[in-house]
Amino acid sequence: MTDVQEAQRATGCPFSEKAQAFDPFGAEYQFDPAEALRWSREQEPVFYASSLGYWVVSRYDDIKAIFRDNIAFSPAIALEKITPVSQEAIDALNGYGYAMNRTLVNEDEPQHTERRRALMSHFEPARLEGHEEMVRRLTREALDRIVDRGEADLVDEMLWEIPLTVALHFLGVPEDDMAKLREFSVAHTVNTWGRPTKEEQVGVAHAVGKFWQYSGQVLEKMRANPDMPGWMPYAIRKQKELPEVVTDSYLHSMMMAIIVAAHETTAHASANMFRRLLENRELWDEVCAAPSLIPNTVEECLRHSGSVVAWRRIATKPVTVGGVDLPEGAKILMVTASANHDPRQFENPDELDIFRDNTTDHLTFGYGSHQCMGKNLARLEMRIFLEEFTRRLPHMELVEQEFTFVPNTSFRGPEHLLVRWDPAKNPERTDPQAREPRLRFEVGAPNASALSRPVVVAEREEIAEGVVRLSLADPKGRDLPRWSAGGHVDLLFGDYERKYSLCGDPARTDRLQIAVLREPESRGGSVWLHDNLQPGTELSFRGPKNHFPLDEHAERYVLIAGGIGITPILAMADRLKHLGKDYELHYAGRTRAKMAFLDRLMADHGERLNVYSGDEGRRMDLTGLAGGYEVGRQVYACGPDRLLDAIGAVCADWPEGALHVEHFTAGASLLDPEHEQPFEAELADSGFTVTVAADQTLLDALRAAGIDVASDCEEGLCGTCEVGVLDGDVDHRDKVLSAAEHRESKRLMACCSRGKGKLRLAL
Template identity: 70%
Template sequence: MQGPTGCPVSHNAAAFDPFEGPYQVDPAEALRWSREEEPVFWSPKLGYWVVTRYDDVKEIFRDNQTFSPSIALEKITPPSDEAVETLKRYDYGMNRTLVNEDEPAHMERRRALMHSFTLEELEHHAPMVRRLTREYVDRIIDKGEADLVDEMLWEIPLTVALHFLGVPEEDMDTLREYSIAHTVNTWGRPSPEEQVAVAEAVGKFWQYAGKVLEKMRQNPDGHGWMKYAIRRQAELPDVVTDSYLHSMMMAGIVAAHETTAHATANMLRLLLENRAVWEDICENPSLIPNAVEECLRYSGSVAAWRRITVNDTQVGEHFIPAGSKLLIVSASANHDGRHFENPDDLDIYRDNATDHLTFGYGAHQCMGKNLARMEMRIFLEEFTRRLPHMAIVPQEFTFVPNTSFRGPEHLWVRWDPARNPERADPSILERVQDFEIGAPSKHDAARTVRVSEVVQEADDVIRLTLEDPRGRPLPRWSPGAHIDVIVGDYTRKYSLCGDPDDTHRLQVAILKEAEGRGGSRFIHDTVKPGMTIRMRGPKNHFRLDEGADRYVLIAGGIGITPILAMADRLKALGKDYQLHYSGRSRSTMGLLERIERDHGPRLTLHPGDEGKRLDLPALIGSCGDAQVYSCGPERLLSALEELTAHCPDRLHVEHFTATETTLDPTREIGFDVDLTDTELTVHVAPDETLLHALRAVGVDVPSDCEEGLCGTCEVPVVEGDVDHRDKVLTGAERAENTRMMTCCSRSRGGKLTLRL
């Protein structure tokens, strides 16, 4: 069998059916073969190209000029003649919406209607969400068993959606009845007989939505997105048209309702099936924002979107002709190990969980994402506080068959009402955890670990061994990874130097820095075996490329920690490597006994007091085409950058001295930033970072250190003169001017254009 471009269709591609079987149960697992072997394939059953890897899916979301969203709401199953006639009887005229509209109309309307989605406006809805959630939990709290979908999760997001839109109370019940039909009509595969019944419901939904809209026109004052849109229509009649309002009225109910209902059901099922994770959240509610984000990544409610190519293009290694339809599977992209460490682990401490593509990306990213986050956080907070002993009932989960929206139709849970915490302590009802609207803060996702061992490795160098207090496995890590160690008021980054195959212990070596900011001294003075501390990570911004033939590893002082992990890995792989380790004296060089034992034949020591200083020019001059990895003092790394300026791609370094990130408004300048993907212009004031300004308008940029050290907040630069202040980019990379770190770098003058 051949695809439309003449390429052969593999067995797996020919068998792929998104309407039944494995894809409906677990889209990411069903497409594991594709991520690993065939990331872009033609599906004969669907008549679409299917795209499954993270980078490809994100690039398609980003480029809405080449990959038009115009088919996003097109019926994926061609309607029968009877269904078409049924819809005609109701004058069904669903038009373009924010989901499926091309530029420039899309962004013009998005800008016009964005006000209701700002963080400040969304704050007003939090009390209503909290009140509704409490009322529904009150109804079931003493029952001991409930189907959370039927009795709560389906109802609350719909009520919130209708309130958000401004729908009158008396019309809410009728609109509830029609909502699900729209999903089946657009993304499902109903039989010819079912299509007529679905079309009847959709037609009634359309007509009733129009009547409610007319009622709202009579009194457009007050809260509600549709009422705001009606007021904006008076100002911009050519932008906010009648047909557009009618279509958005109907589409908005579905978008705000079903996605959040499904996402919440997926989240609760996932957490209750992973009991240890659930218990962590019950004990520490500050984990909730990141837990919600990780659940959206692991099992989000939006599994896939659709696009059509406007012109001939390339996706991965495949030529895709103009007019081709694509199913871009975000559920699969969210499990791509090329972007997410240990992607099949549910890790509520994950540092880049917000990178998930469940909300889409770019100009068409979900406008209601922060409303959904708010609802899911409040649901989870109420359940973990009031029903921490709730458990999932063994059951067979079913889903409404469709390509794109996914959540269990039922979710049965059980608990013992006699153990409800509020019976013994009614004050628990008042212990409410309020969360800031928007993406979660990196500071919330910290896990507790026990210090099982403190060993003096050298003068002013100790090695800590960390374990989970309950004996659970700790996250896997790779050479170059680090963790954030949190002790008292101090948070410091330390590279891992133990055995990556030891899943129950992590090791870091810490130098007491006399001229530091006090964190390392505090850890040396206070951390003892048996005490508990907190940590974030592991995270890896200094990754080892294992594909080279030769390596030169250079460590200065405590910079040996990531370099040792790399040497261990290269030895295990049988690679050709040299290890150079310099320090003031042998007594100051940490981990020396193990290094000499494990890497003696490859090791050259450079103790300064023995006159064996490292001759960098000679070493670099003799290393040929080897890849150079180094960590150590700034003078060492700066010298290496100068010596490899003619071949910057061979040098890989990690800094552990932060750049100066404190802003002085009297010396800084404000500047504007154009965002090409979201088509927004953002002003950055003299007293704020670019990262802060982007987040303020709802652009989620991941970050970690926010000191210019890690590279997490890197964004692509299209145009402008960047004042680079980070310690991540090399001189050659700065000269290219194609990327920047938003936490610290700025404009030297004039506007910047970023690909965001």
């Protein structure tokens, strides 16, 4: 129980003053929902908002758990009017025959999954690729209209119109009445998630009623010509095959709901993206210089300032969320904007970090079976918008302005976005090639392997025979990301990409330090680095990442290093010394002359250091070092595979979490298509099954189905593509999980591991 909950119990007050004062229609929440709920994430992650009649949930893990359970947490109220309306407004709606029914957003199981399966094929990545040309054409035409003007309101002049045009084209709806549809969409948002006055409610009701009638008229035109292209004609054809699944009332409701959903959120998200990047000029310039960053930049903007702020659920039985008991019938407001700023999930969450490697974990698109089907179309549009503007108007800047938003609980984007630029500086005036796209975008979530930060070699020092220490700095003198003991970076140099553990001072943000052993018999990267990298050399890296983290809560530690494996172990020893922990350090090498950092280790960790040098005839006794399992003691080891395999054998019967090792080579763990068997993977959270072919990884099959799974090395080394396993026999091929974790089979690495038969996964 938290301190706040203890205090509440002692005083008899069920909720804090801040919880009682919370108002989602107040200025603070409307301006920045994540910041408005910072206190909740830190102190009271589940509370009752009496002004709203909802339980508010603000932390990432709690919200994701709610998304995963559509039975206990029904989506039935997702489109319920959050503000009760007057009888006059109800009468106005009824006058239009308004009969909005269930849609994919607010439908319970099993009907929801049945309809989603029947209608989702148009949203698969392979089908969406055909829309890129149209999105590109519309964006270029809009830019052509304003490029020589020097100023524009991006919302009014393109960011609303293009997503709406794309949405209508995707749906198969005629592209007329654009202004009318924008009016209808705003009315629908206010009607469902806003707090209009009683007088405003009637006007909103008339607009929504007209929207309902308009949707019905378009639907009838489609019925007369069901062979037209588009998702709605496809749904009409599906109705003939599955009349009990795709019903008349469902089609009419979906026609209205998806016209809004398919474009309004993309328009808001795009406006939020341009605003945030132009407010952070260094990031804008970074993207202008390196367009390969665009997919991850879009994703990070969706996390940091997404257009979908919150979703709603209702408890179908007594439930516990975040340690708080909720009664049956409890209405829940899941503030996904707050979850996306939860430091338990995202490091430095309030920073807009376009190099963030887990940004696809965001909940802006929801999660599980109710995740937004149109997410990849939205990504495609936003990527093209950003690529065209950074190429043709890299000098564009934000005009000082006061941003306004349509007041509501759940969707957010500025109503206007004023920008300006000097037309005389337009690149295309001197270089016609500036009008031409620089790259195509694959449909789907971004791949972390496309990310890299520029650095320069600040210092180079020979610290042992065949070992160099490199200090890396930002070329512009900016701070580099923070890291922790056990962390590493993926260094990109020449034609190589290699992983190197960090071994400097984590408190220094101006330098990252690595040590590299020259290995002539390896794949060539270390030799190239030794021969070519000098102070001033420019290269890049990804990370830092930490798949070998130090648990700082044990009683005793045994640190074991072999050769260049000393680099992460050194950082751990430094950290344990700083914490005042009980530790011993064992370091083996062929000769003392080849053992990196030996002088520093003796100076800083002398009493705890044990050196085993081959030329002195000293060898590690792993059985003696590790001994039997001891409660409260943890062993960390890094070095050659033969060392790690030997340690694993000695500690084979230890419980999970007592032994930690790190590998930097994949060995023979990768896919061999000639000797594989296909298998099926049931996705429990998403409600359908994918087939993984013999020549396909599970990761590839998931991407083809539109499931977002982050990845990086795709060699079974980094742990980025980890997926939870609910049932099934796994053929583990990674070097991330321990032997005990392989036996338990609660997780797998989607890039390399496979199923021995059908698997059931937590996706």
